[in-house]
Amino acid sequence: MKRTLLALLILPLLAVGGAWADEPAGAPTAVPTQPPAPPEAQAPTQPAAAPPADPQLTIEGVQNPVVQAEPGVVETAPATAPAEPLEVVRQSVSPSGTTVATLSNGLTVIVRENHSVPVVHAQVLVRQTGGMYEGPWEGSGLSHLLEHLVAKGATRGAGHVEGSTESRGRLDAIGAQSNAYTSMDRTVYFINATASHTDAVIDILADWMARADITREDFQREHGVVQRELEMGKDDPGRQMSYAHMANFYQTHPGGVPVIGYMGALRAVTYEDVVAYHAARYVPQNMVFTIVGDVETQAVIDRVRGAFAGFEAGRNEQVVLPEVPRLAGVRRVVQTSPNVQDVSARMSFRSIPLVHEDLYALDVLSYILSNGQTSRLEQSVRREQGLVTQLFTASWTPEWGAGQFMIGFRAEPDKAQAAEEAILTELRKVVAQGVSEDELAKAKRQKIADHVYGQQSVESQAGTLAMDYQSTGNVEFSRLYTDRIQAVTAEQVQAVARQYLDFGALAVTWLVPAGSEAAAGATATTGPRQDAASRFTLDNGLTVVLGPTDSVDLVAMYLATPGGLLAETEQTNGLGSLMTELSLKGAADMDADAIAAFFDRSGGSIGATAGNNSFGWSATVLKDDALQAVGILADVAIRPSFPQRELEILRPQALAAIRQANEHWLGQLHNEFRQRFFQDAPYGLQPNGTEAVVADVTAETLARYHADRVRAGQAVLAVYGNFDPDAMRQAIEQAFAGMPAGQVELAQPETRQVAEGGERYVLETANQQAGIIVGWPGMRLAEEADRDAMTVLDTIISGYQMPRGWLHSELRGNRLVYVVHAYNWTGLAPGTFLVYAGTQPETAETVVETIRRNIARTLDEPFTDEQIVEAINIILTSELLGNQSMGSLAQRAALDELYGFGYDYAKTLEQRLRAVTPEDLRRVARKYLAQPAVE
Secondary structure, X not given: OOOXXXXXXXXXXXXXXXXXXXXXXXXXXXXXXXXXXXXXOOOOOOOOOOOOOOOOEEOOOOOOOOOOOOOOOOOOXXXXXXXXXXXXXXXXXXOOOOEEEEEOOOOEEEEEEOXXXXXXXXXXXXXXXXXXXOHHHOOOOHHHHHHHHHOOOEEOOOOOEEOHHHHHHHHHXXXXXXXXXXXXXXXXXXXXXXXXXXXXXXXXXXXXXXXXXXXXXXXHHHHHXXXXXXXXXXXXXXXXXXXXXXXXXXXXXXXXXXXXXXXXHHHOOOHHHHHHHHHHHOOHHXXXXXXXXXXXXXXXXXXXXXXXXXXXXXXOOOOOOOOOOOOOOEEXXXXXXXXXXXXXXXXXXXXXXXXXXXXXXXXXXXXXXXXXXXXXXXXXXXXXXXXXXXXXXXXXXOOOOOOEEEEEEEEOOOOHHHHHHHHHHHHHHHHHHOOOHHHHHHHHHHHHHHHHHOOOOHHHHHHHHHHHHHHHOOOOHHHHHHHHHHOOOHXXXXXXXXXXXOOOXXXXXXXXXXXXXXXXXXXXXXXXXXXXXXXXXXXXXXXXXXXXXXXXXXXXXXXXXXXHHHHOOOOOOOHHHHHHHHHOOEEOOEEHHHHHHHHHHOOOEEEEEEOOOEEEEEEEEXXXXXXXXXXXXXXXXXXXXXXXXXXXXXXXXXXXXXXXXXXXXXXXXXXXXXXXXXXXXXXXXXXXXXXXXXXXXXXXXXXXXXXXXXXXOOOEEEEEEOOOHHHHHHHHHHHHOOOOOOOOOOOOOOOOOOOOOXXXXXXXXXXXXXXXXXEEEOOEOOOHHHHHHHHHHHHHHHEOOOEOHXXXXXXXXXXXXXXXXEEEEOEOXXXXXXXXXXXXXXXXXXXXXXXXHHHHHOOOOOOOHHHHHHHHHHHHHHHHHHOOOHHHHHHHHHHHHHOOOOOOHHHHHHHHHHOOOHHHHHHHHHHHHOOOOEO
């Protein structure tokens, strides 16, 4: 084995500058560019007024846990089909470097290399398998039911039949995530894994597609599961609104049929129907196999050729859809629901299919109307007139037929009619007067930003490539889309408004509270609530933050207490992680099964973590179970029973995690860096603990550790979501009154002192790649002014949650690294500012020198206001997109309050960043980056 010289590399433990040391790094939420979002709500947690990402139904409960997978641990079963590998009959490379190949059986293979991170995303898109293409089974939800069955088991290449358990086992063995979804026009199966398991991922997907083993037993089970899913959807106002409006707009066209189908037709589906439908649709000519990640194109194509060998082309019966009927007038449907308190409305004009010259102007028009607080409808209808609580527009243009230009809003019943009229008034103004150049320029800029942020992960890239190819036959469609958006003129926007906004041909659908059928002003029921967050303190010292809203139908809660590694020593390293995990396995009068059963029934989850600076307990449930969930969370966090039996189940897992941490070179270097940089300080301890401590710990020891360190005096509980504040406060006071008062003392180590001239540590391994890290002594969280300035400086140096900046441009641009990034690790104790990179051994010294040179540049760089504004805009956009869920809001509020900044600290981010000056950047650079470094 080749031996390489490795400097130290550490995995980023938190978001760059924006998240605290115990908060997961949040990736920006991608806003798809093209094709625009179809108008069908699926996720129960999605705000009703926001257009969803896709009208799709996913397999529930098959998401595999994220497990660190290491090269060489799992031997991939080779493709051993008896036939010879398939031939490549056509192959081309697009201008952006994407390869498209067609195999001899008709299967399309799309490959894009992305070497920034050693991960891979692979998916198979099966065309003409969505809800619209079910032919004689239309309305049965057969496509969605089949999705539940295809990945359950498969015949492997050597003729071995694997059952559901073994199929899951193959995925778990490589630490993969897998799932599937069905939409109106396709079914997609995907797997995420580390790049070292690319061959295994290809083989598993090939087995599912070419050798699916659909058993009668699996059919009977999943047939029942899907029926229960359909019933559950009846209680989801967003989904019911979507169904009603699609039926209103498309009428007899298959586009108006719910993907999940109708109960009567679904119940009538037989096992034989499933087998026949599968044989007719799951043929290779209908499949697009897409893979993006740290792969080699030709190796992927060769593997696919072998993995799909023997999968012959079948009879491909293409389903021809009828034309979407035109709207002959204003078609209005009003539907009641006992689950809504206000009016949810959608209005749609008939528009165009995807491939149409007016696509770009219509998309720009949608952004001008509703994208951002300064957009037309937001300013007029929401802010000035106060008529709506939620508002969106969307230009949805499917490739199979006419789409919709849609406007959606939510309003109090007595304001809904006025809101509809106000919206139509604004649309008429655009038709008559057009749009301004400022509005046009802003919308174009937003489109570019959406595209950039929507293409950060290999998963999003693969999805875009597959959709582009399915919809247009051109994998470059989305890349060219933003260029064509920039060519749109104000005159073109007004022209499409005049052509498609036909106020005499409009589909209008309202979902109203029960008893409100007549009109918007018929009743005076309570409208949507978006209360400001509030804070109070219990007698024992527990701080509580409540953030009520009815924009979602769920509640998330997070309890944070001081602790984590700062509460540990070498003799106790690992107790915090075991203590929090074991607390979930029994509390008060509930055992592990009872706790798990409650959250399974509630459609929720519960978890616990031990970070660098804190312990955290979290729970998320649908709103109806929120008050009971608070009580269980309190029991788990402050009254755990620590059963010895559960400890013996957890102990082998904990020991395995400790041993496996050094099997992979990234984990190996991560652990080495902690020890070398932080030395005897708590941050130098191992997150999972040591084998010696974990092997000997008893349940009684963990109980004493918990009693000493979980106290109310500094703890914070944050609850965000749809709940009644008074009822929630009463439940919290009752559940948490017994939390012991008092405070916990944590270690307060000093800043790391690096030897004059710097320090270098070398770890020699048998790895084939070199990892590098250069780290400088850093700051505490409390040093707010320094931290904000360093966040901006870091963004200029290396980007914010997405690689860019000086280091990325020079090192990645010159092909010297696979990945390079910098981030500011802060905590209650002093942290570090560091730069890490992955490269070849022979270029390691060049990379180190380039890093040093770019960091030295910061000391005297004449930074400009323009650079700062650009960096701040990048930061703010990422933070807003990455912190939208109730869970992230609750965790952020709890940690900010715990660390002394206040629960609403995030609201001051823009104000603080806007105060940063060029001199501030040079000041923090000289204060921290002029010191000797550890590398």
